[in-house]
Amino acid sequence: MYECYLTFRSITPCQQAQRYLTGQSLRSQLLRTPKSIAFKGCGYSLKLNDTAIGLAAAKLRQANISYGSAYRIYSDGRVEELYL
Numbered sequence: 001m002y003e004c005y006l007t008f009r010s011i012t013p014c015q016q017a018q019r020y021l022t023g024q025s026l027r028s029q030l031l032r033t034p035k036s037i038a039f040k041g042c043g044y045s046l047k048l049n050d051t052a053i054g055l056a057a058a059k060l061r062q063a064n065i066s067y068g069s070a071y072r073i074y075s076d077g078r079v080e081e082l083y084l
Contacts, residue, residue: 001075004053004082005045007033007068014044017065021046026056036079037071057084
C-alpha cells in the first residue's frame with residue numbers, strides 16, 4: 001500500500017493548486033509535507049489518489065501552476081520519486 005504526494009514550497013501555491021484541481025473534479029488533501037519527502041524546503045503537499053496523480057500533474061503544468069516533486073510513500077517507509 002502507498003500514498004501519493006505533490007510537494008510545494010509554501011502554502012499559497014499549494015492552496016492555488018488544490019483549488020484548481022477541485023475545479024477540474026480532482027480531489028486532494030492539503031497537508032504538511034511528510035518528513036520523509038520534505039526536501040529543499042517543501043513544506044506543504046497535496047495528497048492524491050494514485051490513479052489521479054498523473055492527471056493532476058499534467059493539468060497543473062497546463063495551467064502553469066508549478067509544484068516541487070511527486071512522490072509515492074509505501075507503508076514500509078520506502079520513498080519513490082515519480083517523474084510525471
